[in-house]
Each structure stands twice: as C-alpha cells, then as structure tokens.
Amino acid sequence: MTPDLDHHRDLAEQLHVLLCEAPDGLSEYQLIQQLKARHSTHIPHLSLSDKLVLFRTHFLVFNALYRLRDRLWAEGSAHLEIGPLRIRLSPYQAGVQALGEQDSLRDYYLDERHLRETSERDVEKLLESFWTRMQGNEEKAAALALFELEDGPLDYALIKLRYRQLVSQHHPDRGGSTTRLQSINKAMEILQRYYNRP
CATH class of the missing domain: 1.10.287.110 (DnaJ domain)
Structure with a gap:
C-alpha cells in the first residue's frame, strides 16, 4: 500500500529538512534511507528489492522533490538541484537558475497517474x-x-x-x-x- 499523495506537502517538508541538514547534498538512496530511519509515513517501508516498491518509492520522492523545488523557487528562498546522483539545495539567484519552459521529468513526476497506473x-x-x-x-x-x-x-x-x-x-x-x-x-x-x- 502506497501513501496517499494528498500528503505530498508533508513529504516535501521532510525532504527539505534532510537537505537543509546536508549542505553537500544527498543521493536519492541516502534520502530514502534517512526517511526510513526517521519513520516517515509517506513512503513504503518495504524492501526496495521489489521492483514495484522501488518504483513507487522513487516516484513519491521525486514527486515531492519537484513540488518542493517549485515552492522554493516561487518563494525565492532557494534553488533545489535534482540530479541523478546528487540532490542539493543551493542559494536562490533570480534569473540565473530559472526553470526551463519545458521540463519533461518534472511533468512526468507531477502526473500522479504514473504512480497509480504503472504495473x-x-x-x-x-x-x-x-x-x-x-x-x-x-x-x-x-x-x-x-x-x-x-x-x-x-x-x-x-x-x-x-x-x-x-x-x-x-x-x-x-x-x-x-x-x-x-x-x-x-x-x-x-x-x-x-x-x-x-
């Protein structure tokens, strides 16, 4: 059973706290392990060796990361770098790190049908x-x-x-x-x- 995405803001906040505590950034794996260690109720606490559990956990984390990035950008408080090996907060700089017009990864992870419909x-x-x-x-x-x-x-x-x-x-x-x-x-x-x- 995956957590309801209505709680994505709470997961985004948990990720924000973890990233604030790690100025050099964290990998996705490190973020998931720290969420589990802090008993987050927003991700499945099942073995990641199961393909579907791995996908759903990954999707929930990236859905929350892109929501967090959008919010931090709108507030002008920080820029969230979301990379394949490192996720890191950096200082906000107006106009320098503007979000692209079309971000296909962002669009994918913010479309919650992918979580529900992926077998x-x-x-x-x-x-x-x-x-x-x-x-x-x-x-x-x-x-x-x-x-x-x-x-x-x-x-x-x-x-x-x-x-x-x-x-x-x-x-x-x-x-x-x-x-x-x-x-x-x-x-x-x-x-x-x-x-x-x-």
Whole structure:
C-alpha cells in the first residue's frame, strides 16, 4: 500500500529538512534511507528489492522533490538541484537558475497517474530499456549510481566487492529479481571497461 499523495506537502517538508541538514547534498538512496530511519509515513517501508516498491518509492520522492523545488523557487528562498546522483539545495539567484519552459521529468513526476497506473511489467520494461539509453559518461554514472558508489578514484577491488554484495542481495534464488540482476551484471560490464585497466 502506497501513501496517499494528498500528503505530498508533508513529504516535501521532510525532504527539505534532510537537505537543509546536508549542505553537500544527498543521493536519492541516502534520502530514502534517512526517511526510513526517521519513520516517515509517506513512503513504503518495504524492501526496495521489489521492483514495484522501488518504483513507487522513487516516484513519491521525486514527486515531492519537484513540488518542493517549485515552492522554493516561487518563494525565492532557494534553488533545489535534482540530479541523478546528487540532490542539493543551493542559494536562490533570480534569473540565473530559472526553470526551463519545458521540463519533461518534472511533468512526468507531477502526473500522479504514473504512480497509480504503472504495473510491475511496466517497471520491468523501464529497467530493460534503461541501459540502452545510457552512453559514454552517462553510462558510467548510471552504473556507479546502481552500485551506490561515487565517481572519483575508485579501487577495482571495491567495485568487485560491491558487485558480489548486490548479486547476493538480488539473486532470484534468494527472492530477488532477474531483471535487477541483469541490470547489475550490465553495470559491472560497464565499470570493468572504466576501472579494470592493466
């Protein structure tokens, strides 16, 4: 059961508090873990290894983030940077960080039909198509995000360790998802190209 989106303002406020406490920003994963640690009633407290739970949690968080960004911008109090690896509050500067006329991601997450109407099969299709859209540095950034690692000087041994942890956690024999496991394997192939150099 997902929380009712009528409470999105409360979730937005909770996210605002967390982001104010983290001036360098947080990843989506860190935000979700902190919401769970503070017993937020606005996200599902179920395992994120379930594709549909993962999607619904992600959707609720991003719906609230875009609502928060709009409100902070309207108030002229801050700018909320919403990126794939980092979500961060920065000072408001009129005219410099104006919102684009057309923001397709914002439109997607503010359309609550996507939360209600997205099925488990739809989520599988999204995951299957995810890697086909990634190229170059985007591909590397997406692989690092899936592994919950930061870019920078990374030891290949750490990447291999993280890979083994994720495979163990998401293996279908342990109740995990085949699609998720395929994504993890693809991410490892990508990271090997960048980090496993002689």
